[in-house]
Amino acid sequence: MALLVGLQVVINLRVLGFGRELPIPPLRRFMSVVWIGFWVNAASGTLLFMISPDKLFHSTLFRIKLSLIAAGLIFGAVLNSSLLNVGDEYAPSNTRTAGRAKAVAVLSLACWFAAIVTGRWLAYTTFADVGIGGVE
Amino acid sequence: MIATLVADLASSTSVDAYVVAQSAAHPILAWIRDTAIGEFVRSSTWAFPTLQALHFIGMTLLIGIVGAIDLRVLGIARSVPLAPLHRFLPLAFLGFGINLVTGIFFFCHDPWVYAFNISFRIKMLLILLAGLNALWFRLGVFLDLETWGPGIEASRIAKVISALSLLIWIGVITAGRYIAFT
Numbered sequence: 001m002a003l004l005v006g007l008q009v010v011i012n013l014r015v016l017g018f019g020r021e022l023p024i025p026p027l028r029r030f031m032s033v034v035w036i037g038f039w040v041n042a043a044s045g046t047l048l049f050m051i052s053p054d055k056l057f058h059s060t061l062f063r064i065k066l067s068l069i070a071a072g073l074i075f076g077a078v079l080n081s082s083l084l085n086v087g088d089e090y091a092p093s094n095t096r097t098a099g100r101a102k103a104v105a106v107l108s109l110a111c112w113f114a115a116i117v118t119g120r121w122l123a124y125t126t127f128a129d130v131g132i133g134g135v136e
Numbered sequence: 137m138i139a140t141l142v143a144d145l146a147s148s149t150s151v152d153a154y155v156v157a158q159s160a161a162h163p164i165l166a167w168i169r170d171t172a173i174g175e176f177v178r179s180s181t182w183a184f185p186t187l188q189a190l191h192f193i194g195m196t197l198l199i200g201i202v203g204a205i206d207l208r209v210l211g212i213a214r215s216v217p218l219a220p221l222h223r224f225l226p227l228a229f230l231g232f233g234i235n236l237v238t239g240i241f242f243f244c245h246d247p248w249v250y251a252f253n254i255s256f257r258i259k260m261l262l263i264l265l266a267g268l269n270a271l272w273f274r275l276g277v278f279l280d281l282e283t284w285g286p287g288i289e290a291s292r293i294a295k296v297i298s299a300l301s302l303l304i305w306i307g308v309i310t311a312g313r314y315i316a317f318t
Contacts, residue, residue, distance in 0.1 A: 006200020010224060021220035029213030117189040124185040
């Protein structure tokens with residue numbers, strides 16, 4: 001998750017104008033690591049799901065979390081295709097991004113952080129975080 | 137731990153005696169437990185998981201930024217100039233600050249869980265190591281910030297430090313997760 005969300009935090013903050021000297025397109029190199037993070041979490045998440053599939057499947061909080069992840073992936077893909085994947089390896093720095101791109105970056109950050117929050121709440125409503133099998 | 141004990145022994149009259157004995161044995165931990173912070177975290181079902189979510193968000197700031205620098209040094213995103221990436225570091229410190237504060241809240245929630253927990257001790261040691269490793273990078277290797285432009289390959293020693301940094305932070309996350317299960 002540190003890779004999946006953390007590296008996207010860097011990219012999104014740059015899109016929002018933080019550290020403007022940093023050229024944007026080379027940051028796409030980080031996206032392959034973002035995907036490694038995503039698949040590690042998808043695999044371990046599937047195993048965690050199998051602990052209590054019935055309970056999770058019918059949980060509204062779980063559905064919200066998965067929706068937030070799906071939305072986060074879409075916003076990430078939008079930024080990736082519009083700003084990162086433009087084929088300019090040694091791109092100029094100090095570029096400004098459009099207002100629309102900034103809006104997408106804000107939504108992306110909001111989705112990932114909200115996914116973290118719902119994920120933590122889920123642990124306590126479903127597993128109480130200790131003693132696997134569903135306490136409460 | 138106390139919460140569990142209280143639940144387990146709710147019907148027993150020995151629970152008060154147990155807490156009194158525990159507090160007498162470790163007055164400092166008892167004082168930490170009885171602070172307003174501890175009371176606050178125990179007062180609501182939602183406080184602890186919400187603070188944990190903040191702790192995770194702080195972690196993404198801290199390790200995301202440090203990890204991006206490490207990956208650049210290791211050559212995964214060599215076309216990224218290092219100096220402007222390094223200017224994100226204050227946000228990594230913000231992440232560290234968030235995690236220090238939320239971490240103190242967790243400790244006050246139930247000091248006995250953490251004070252004697254081997255995973256917690258390993259985690260604290262690893263954070264110290266990560267800090268020293270970063271100091272080594274900054275003071276020993278990374279003196280000429282502006283020369284690390286796009287495409288410039290880092291020195292071998294810088295790569296070793298960055299690889300160590302990534303491994304140590306992965307260790308911090310792992311030990312942190314194990315606190316709840318040891």
